[in-house]
Amino acid sequence: MNTGRILVIDDDPQIRRAMRTSLTARGYEVGDARTGEEGLDKLRSETYDLVLLDMNMPGIGGIETCRMIRSSSEIAIIMLTVSNTEKDKVDALDAGADDYVTKPFSMPELLARIRATLRRLPQAPDYAHLKRLTRQGVEIDLSSRQVTVRGHTSRLTAKEFDLLSYLLARPNKTISHRELLQAIWGPDYGDELEYLRVFVNRLRKKIEPDPSEPRFLVTDTWAGYRFRLPQ
Amino acid sequence: MASLVSSAGPGTHLIPKGLFRKSTHLIGRVVVALGLIAAITLICFRVIPVNATTVGFFYLVAILSIATASGLVESTIASVVAMLCFNYFFLPPIGTFTIADPQNWVALSAFLATSLAASQLSARAKRRTKEAIDRQNEMERLYSLSRALLLADTTRPIARQIVQQIAQTFEFSTVALYDRTTGEMYRTEVDDMSDIEAKLRDAAVRSSVYRDEESGLVVTAIRLGGEPIGSLAMKGAPLSDPALQSLLNLVAIGLERTLSQEAVNRAEVARRSEELKSTLLDAIAHEFKTPLTSIKAVTTDLLSAPSAELQPHQRELISIADEGADRLSKLVTEAIQLARIEGGKFQLSRAPHFPRSLVSAALRQMNSLTDGRKISASLQDDLPQVSADAELIQMVIAHLIDNALKYSPSGSPIEIGACVREQDVIICVVDQGKGIAEDEQSRIFDKFYRGSKEQALKGTGMGLAIAREIIRAHGEDIWVKSKPGKGSEFCFSLPIAPRSGGE
Numbered sequence: 001m002n003t004g005r006i007l008v009i010d011d012d013p014q015i016r017r018a019m020r021t022s023l024t025a026r027g028y029e030v031g032d033a034r035t036g037e038e039g040l041d042k043l044r045s046e047t048y049d050l051v052l053l054d055m056n057m058p059g060i061g062g063i064e065t066c067r068m069i070r071s072s073s074e075i076a077i078i079m080l081t082v083s084n085t086e087k088d089k090v091d092a093l094d095a096g097a098d099d100y101v102t103k104p105f106s107m108p109e110l111l112a113r114i115r116a117t118l119r120r121l122p123q124a125p126d127y128a129h130l131k132r133l134t135r136q137g138v139e140i141d142l143s144s145r146q147v148t149v150r151g152h153t154s155r156l157t158a159k160e161f162d163l164l165s166y167l168l169a170r171p172n173k174t175i176s177h178r179e180l181l182q183a184i185w186g187p188d189y190g191d192e193l194e195y196l197r198v199f200v201n202r203l204r205k206k207i208e209p210d211p212s213e214p215r216f217l218v219t220d221t222w223a224g225y226r227f228r229l230p231q
Numbered sequence: 232m233a234s235l236v237s238s239a240g241p242g243t244h245l246i247p248k249g250l251f252r253k254s255t256h257l258i259g260r261v262v263v264a265l266g267l268i269a270a271i272t273l274i275c276f277r278v279i280p281v282n283a284t285t286v287g288f289f290y291l292v293a294i295l296s297i298a299t300a301s302g303l304v305e306s307t308i309a310s311v312v313a314m315l316c317f318n319y320f321f322l323p324p325i326g327t328f329t330i331a332d333p334q335n336w337v338a339l340s341a342f343l344a345t346s347l348a349a350s351q352l353s354a355r356a357k358r359r360t361k362e363a364i365d366r367q368n369e370m371e372r373l374y375s376l377s378r379a380l381l382l383a384d385t386t387r388p389i390a391r392q393i394v395q396q397i398a399q400t401f402e403f404s405t406v407a408l409y410d411r412t413t414g415e416m417y418r419t420e421v422d423d424m425s426d427i428e429a430k431l432r433d434a435a436v437r438s439s440v441y442r443d444e445e446s447g448l449v450v451t452a453i454r455l456g457g458e459p460i461g462s463l464a465m466k467g468a469p470l471s472d473p474a475l476q477s478l479l480n481l482v483a484i485g486l487e488r489t490l491s492q493e494a495v496n497r498a499e500v501a502r503r504s505e506e507l508k509s510t511l512l513d514a515i516a517h518e519f520k521t522p523l524t525s526i527k528a529v530t531t532d533l534l535s536a537p538s539a540e541l542q543p544h545q546r547e548l549i550s551i552a553d554e555g556a557d558r559l560s561k562l563v564t565e566a567i568q569l570a571r572i573e574g575g576k577f578q579l580s581r582a583p584h585f586p587r588s589l590v591s592a593a594l595r596q597m598n599s600l601t602d603g604r605k606i607s608a609s610l611q612d613d614l615p616q617v618s619a620d621a622e623l624i625q626m627v628i629a630h631l632i633d634n635a636l637k638y639s640p641s642g643s644p645i646e647i648g649a650c651v652r653e654q655d656v657i658i659c660v661v662d663q664g665k666g667i668a669e670d671e672q673s674r675i676f677d678k679f680y681r682g683s684k685e686q687a688l689k690g691t692g693m694g695l696a697i698a699r700e701i702i703r704a705h706g707e708d709i710w711v712k713s714k715p716g717k718g719s720e721f722c723f724s725l726p727i728a729p730r731s732g733g734e
């Protein structure tokens with residue numbers, strides 16, 4: 001049985017009803033909200049592990065809600081949207097979502113995505129020595145999920161944290177896109193290059209002194225990504 | 232006056248009449264001038280006898296007046312006649328043309344020279360004044376034309392207004408304008424225009440100037456930045472060269488201003504209607520897909536239950552609802568795709584892509600919809616990159632695969648291949664279905680067209696139409712090769728992306 005608290009934010013009552021019924025039956029605790037504003041209120045007063053967030057809602061809308069949640073929380077977010085254009089996917093991920101599902105979706109698919117999003121990297125023992133890393137004015141503290149660059153501290157979301165610690169555990173080695181996707185999101189993934197692009201960009205904004213000229217998180221074109229650890 | 236059109240006659244057939252009128256006027260003025268000389272002679276000889284010097288002065292004053300009032304011809308004739316009268320009536324021996332005193336020879340010559348020179352100067356001054364007035368008139372007219380063009384009503388065809396304004400301002404009897412961009416002809420009146428039309432086209436193409444001194448017709452190109460953008464013909468009033476040039480510049484600027492204004496308007500209208508269409512389509516998609524989402528969530532959740540929990544007939548019934556929801560969802564998606572793509576007014580975001588990655592991305596998209604059918608993609612690794620909108624081309628491949636799945640027996644394989652042909656990469660989807668009769672092959676890409684024997688099959692009838700629109704938007708081609716009973720091969724071409732520099 002699954003455990004976790006999920007907040008469904010969608011303006012359509014039937015969708016909320018179906019989600020609540022299905023997710024509750026799978027063992028999740030479910031709360032719901034009709035608008036982004038109401039969802040933000042609930043997130044302030046209650047604790048959740050994951051938000052299912054509709055992109056197209058009256059009021060502040062899904063993207064803005066996502067941004068606002070992200071500005072103060074590292075909670076997992078899956079966006080639900082009608083459009084499946086590349087632009088909308090990237091918009092959603094850029095706003096801070098961890099994943100993206102196109103409406104209408106099949107329930108097993110959504111459940112798999114929820115599991116993948118809530119899924120955490122097994123804490124391998126060799127991560128221990130990486131707990132704290134200080135290089136060139138950048139301080140990465142994996143134990144507290146905090147990054148400090150030039151005195152400015154930011155926290156990593158779960159997926160950002162997983163991606164960074166996976167790369168950090170294999171320094172100076174190019175990791176292929178597929179390996180990264182499957183390690184971080186799960187075995188069903190492998191071709192979603194846009195996920196990596198967006199997440200790497202998000203990480204660069206947090207850990208690189210100059211995100212446009214990455215010093216640590218470098219791209220090996222066509223091959224993958226590499227964490228360059230200056231000795 | 233540096234007359235551009237020497238004869239100001241209004242028309243070819245009127246010229247003798249005009250000349251006649253002109254010469255009558257001249258004769259009249261000569262008669263008046265001679266009358267004045269005769270009157271002075273009569274008064275000084277008979278009424279108030281005065282000395283020869285005073286008479287000479289009287290004559291000079293009269294000749295100056297004639298030169299100022301009429302012209303050089305009249306004053307020259309008057310000078311000669313006055314000299315003769317002066318000699319005959321006032322210089323001794325009176326009553327003869329002989330001159331006794333050599334001093335009088337000098338006086339007479341001085342008189343003639345003075346009167347001729349004075350006539351000349353006076354006539355020249357008069358001509359200068361007239362020229363200055365003409366120039367001023369032209370300037371005023373050009374100014375009022377430029378003002379009229381600036382204030383032109385943008386809702387009406389500007390070229391027509393230009394023609395009317397020129398005719399009105401410069402009092403031309405005929406004005407015609409040829410707009411090269413639209414190929415249209417605008418003119419004031421229809422008298423004998425066939426000839427002018429040909430000249431207008433010629434002038435616009437060759438950027439030349441045509442002048443007919445006899446009829447007063449001028450046909451000249453309108454240039455903007457050295458390029459002829461049209462031509463203008465005028466008849467009926469003289470116009471100096473500088474004024475003609477200024478007029479042409481004004482017309483060129485007027486035309487260009489409207490053209491750019493029209494282009495901006497058209498783009499704005501297109502943009503707004505695109506925006507509206509896009510918003511509407513998004514709203515429709517949302518309205519349809521929202522209820523479908525809850526239906527799909529319910530049916531798929533139920534179908535995912537372990538088989539023991541559902542009676543077989545219950546599972547069958549839920550499957551029917553589930554498939555119905557899928558079909559409706561697909562219909563909405565494709566109708567919206569088609570509406571967006573149709574008319575070709577959409578932005579392609581082209582980038583270099585490997586054909587292999589386009590095909591595998593399309594296959595991935597369709598993953599759940601292939602019913603476990605065997606689809607083999609055999610694309611070589613060394614195919615060059617193509618310049619294409621990845622998302623749209625994946626859609627094309629997905630539609631072709633979907634089509635192959637629908638129209639071939641469930642056990643038969645589907646193959647995807649690609650090859651290079653000249654500057655293109657050809658991507659083909661091959662099935663082993665029933666094939667398509669030759670007479671149907673051309674219609675198969677039409678919207679809502681389905682093979683005559685295929686009415687029972689599921690499908691929206693939009694997939695191939697969408698595929699064709701997308702490929703056309705890329706400036707490429709899509710086609711089918713098929714023989715009944717031997718399967719079909721759907722192919723499309725994509726341009727090879729130019730190699731980036733530095734290699």
